[in-house]
Amino acid sequence: MAMQSMMQPGSSSPYVVSNRRAKMRQLQSRLLWAATWVALSLVVLVIGDILWLVVSKGMHGLSVTTFTTDTAGVAGGLQNAILGTLSLIGLSLLIAGPLGIFAGIYLALFARARVATAMRFANDVLAGVPSIVLGYCGYTMMVEKWGWGFSVLAGAITLSVLTLPYIVRMTEASLRQLPKAYMEGALALGLSPASALRTILFRPALPGILTGLLLAVSIGVGETAPLIYTAGWSNFNPAMHLLKSPIGYLTYVVWTYLNEPYAAAHQLAYTAAFLLILLVLLLHIGVRFLQRGTRTSE
Amino acid sequence: MKISRLFGRVFYGTTGFAASSPLLLLLLIGGVLLYDAWPAWEYQGWSFFTGISWNMGNMYASGAVTHHGVQAAPGASFGILPFIVGTLGSSLIALVIAVPIAVLTAFGLVYKVPVRASAILSPVIELLAGIPSVVYGLWGLAVLAPFVQNGLGPLLAHLGRIIPYLAGPVGTGLGMLTSGLVLAVMITPVMIAATRDLLMQVPRLPVEGALALGLTSAESVRYVSLPYVRRGVFGAIILAWGRALGETMAVLMISGNANNYLPPNLYSPISTMASTIAALLDSALTDFTGMAVHALALIAFTLLLIAIITNLLARVLLQFGHSEASVEV
Numbered sequence: 001m002a003m004q005s006m007m008q009p010g011s012s013s014p015y016v017v018s019n020r021r022a023k024m025r026q027l028q029s030r031l032l033w034a035a036t037w038v039a040l041s042l043v044v045l046v047i048g049d050i051l052w053l054v055v056s057k058g059m060h061g062l063s064v065t066t067f068t069t070d071t072a073g074v075a076g077g078l079q080n081a082i083l084g085t086l087s088l089i090g091l092s093l094l095i096a097g098p099l100g101i102f103a104g105i106y107l108a109l110f111a112r113a114r115v116a117t118a119m120r121f122a123n124d125v126l127a128g129v130p131s132i133v134l135g136y137c138g139y140t141m142m143v144e145k146w147g148w149g150f151s152v153l154a155g156a157i158t159l160s161v162l163t164l165p166y167i168v169r170m171t172e173a174s175l176r177q178l179p180k181a182y183m184e185g186a187l188a189l190g191l192s193p194a195s196a197l198r199t200i201l202f203r204p205a206l207p208g209i210l211t212g213l214l215l216a217v218s219i220g221v222g223e224t225a226p227l228i229y230t231a232g233w234s235n236f237n238p239a240m241h242l243l244k245s246p247i248g249y250l251t252y253v254v255w256t257y258l259n260e261p262y263a264a265a266h267q268l269a270y271t272a273a274f275l276l277i278l279l280v281l282l283l284h285i286g287v288r289f290l291q292r293g294t295r296t297s298e
Numbered sequence: 299m300k301i302s303r304l305f306g307r308v309f310y311g312t313t314g315f316a317a318s319s320p321l322l323l324l325l326l327i328g329g330v331l332l333y334d335a336w337p338a339w340e341y342q343g344w345s346f347f348t349g350i351s352w353n354m355g356n357m358y359a360s361g362a363v364t365h366h367g368v369q370a371a372p373g374a375s376f377g378i379l380p381f382i383v384g385t386l387g388s389s390l391i392a393l394v395i396a397v398p399i400a401v402l403t404a405f406g407l408v409y410k411v412p413v414r415a416s417a418i419l420s421p422v423i424e425l426l427a428g429i430p431s432v433v434y435g436l437w438g439l440a441v442l443a444p445f446v447q448n449g450l451g452p453l454l455a456h457l458g459r460i461i462p463y464l465a466g467p468v469g470t471g472l473g474m475l476t477s478g479l480v481l482a483v484m485i486t487p488v489m490i491a492a493t494r495d496l497l498m499q500v501p502r503l504p505v506e507g508a509l510a511l512g513l514t515s516a517e518s519v520r521y522v523s524l525p526y527v528r529r530g531v532f533g534a535i536i537l538a539w540g541r542a543l544g545e546t547m548a549v550l551m552i553s554g555n556a557n558n559y560l561p562p563n564l565y566s567p568i569s570t571m572a573s574t575i576a577a578l579l580d581s582a583l584t585d586f587t588g589m590a591v592h593a594l595a596l597i598a599f600t601l602l603l604i605a606i607i608t609n610l611l612a613r614v615l616l617q618f619g620h621s622e623a624s625v626e627v
Contacts, residue, residue: 029516039402102316122321128605130544132572133598194309222430225546254432
């Protein structure tokens with residue numbers, strides 16, 4: 001960053017004899033940085049346009065009834081979808097959270113280098129598996145073969161497979177960045193690894209672990225493909241049954257209601273998109289907040 | 299003492315099991331898909347990848363025909379070449395557009411944008427990476443498709459005299475070009491973030507040395523910074539490519555979902571492999587022989603293999619490049 005002052009275009013020394021070649025090189029330099037600015041403004045323009053579209057069109061539809069009524073036909077509110085998204089996410093965190101955190105602990109503290117490399121690779125591949133593939137597997141196994149039907153549990157388990165790799169990765173990273181002396185000192189004092197973790201390592205690693213969880217939530221909130229064939233869709237609030245009762249979620253509204261030929265349905269789709277972006281924004285602010293916390297404590 | 303030792307053992311075992319769960323899940327997914335897909339492979343063989351027609355056969359026939367020992371409806375054929383072409387076409391368009399823009403933007407963010415402005419821009423770009431894919435689909439439908447239909451499409455179609463593939467008709471704006479553009483928007487932030495993180499790791503001395511030797515700032519970027527991060531950037535590109543290949547919802551919303559023909563021009567409706575699984579599973583369930591579902595499983599298995607290969611490739615590039623410049627993507 002501090003290089004900037006030195007890297008102004010055409011900052012060649014005044015003692016260089018000006019000739020055609022030098023002019024050409026300066027021109028090239030200017031051109032590159034001009035292209036950079038064009039690219040940068042294009043990116044900013046697109047971000048702005050996406051946010052503007054969703055905010056300007058989604059704001060209109062937002063009212064108290066959005067949160068208090070269910071979707072009905074092509075209109076209504078989003079209560080069922082909001083509650084559905086929350087219960088899917090909550091349940092998937094209950095599954096992927098402990099599993100991912102334990103996995104991260106093992107990778108950071110116990111695993112031998114080779115084993116850790118293999119496990120990390122499997123984790124990365126799992127993160128890269130297209131979400132529809134997970135949805136398909138969830139469908140054939142849980143919905144069909146095990147006879148769960150479209151259900152909260154099938155949706156939540158599929159989501160937790162999807163979000164698990166991010167939790168593992170962040171937990172491992174946050175434990176690894178702690179000074180080695182923490183662990184070694186604790187072991188030298190006779191603590192077992194488990195109690196060293198609980199009493200010493202856990203606190204400083206906590207912001208990183210929470211970041212992983214928030215990241216997982218923000219990814220899970222935005223997913224659609226793995227849920228279509230596992231959670232199904234329902235116009236009603238989540239019934240408190242884990243199996244055989246389909247459940248609504250926000251992304252489904254964006255996807256399907258946009259194809260309906262009614263203005264009210266389109267409005268609902270934009271409102272749902274607005275809520276999704278708002279949710280993702282809040283989660284990102286949360287992540288920033290946590291990261292700032294770690295930086296000052298170091 | 300004994301209890302605490304037992305607890306330690308249990309803790310070690312539990313975390314070990316948890317850590318192997320991603321691998322176990324991958325094996326489980328691979329196994330399930332392979333098991334599900336096998337009949338389709340028996341039925342169709344290599345023509346699965348080269349056939350053009352996706353046809354579940356006569357659903358009203360009185361009985362199934364047996365072919366290579368597996369049952370399917372009469373006249374059924376499952377060829378996914380159009381989906382492969384759609385997947386490759388849209389993702390390559392995305393890469394061609396996104397790579398230069400992302401790399402240039404990252405250069406700008408690291409070397410040109412004032413620190414304060416980049417402190418605002420960086421989180422915004424990261425937010426872009428977190429936007430749900432249906433929202434990108436929404437934007438594609440509302441903004442990009444009309445733009446392609448009325449603006450970009452006709453403009454490019456003028457070039458059709460030189461490059462035949464660009465010739466019209468432009469159609470509704472739902473098709474390969476729009477899908478490629480939306481995919482480009484989706485993978486750009488990920489690549490920007492990765493490239494920016496890599497550039498931050500370039501040691502300062504060589505760059506300053508290059509400037510001191512009289513290189514222009516652009517030359518120092520070209521000959522010092524870029525070689526340093528090149529492999530890492532390639533790795534990030536491949537990971538982004540993998541993401542574009544597997545993207546489902548946004549493509550499903552804007553690709554036009556065409557079956558059974560190869561796209562004759564840049565604007566024609568397509569389907570990708572991932573979007574096909576989402577689009578056709580409902581109808582495939584009506585196949586009384588179950589063969590259509592098996593064929594979808596074969597597509598899913600192919601996608602799984604692609605995910606493994608792209609990750610492997612990216613990892614190799616990221617790890618055996620400059621060991622100092624590595625990045626988590």
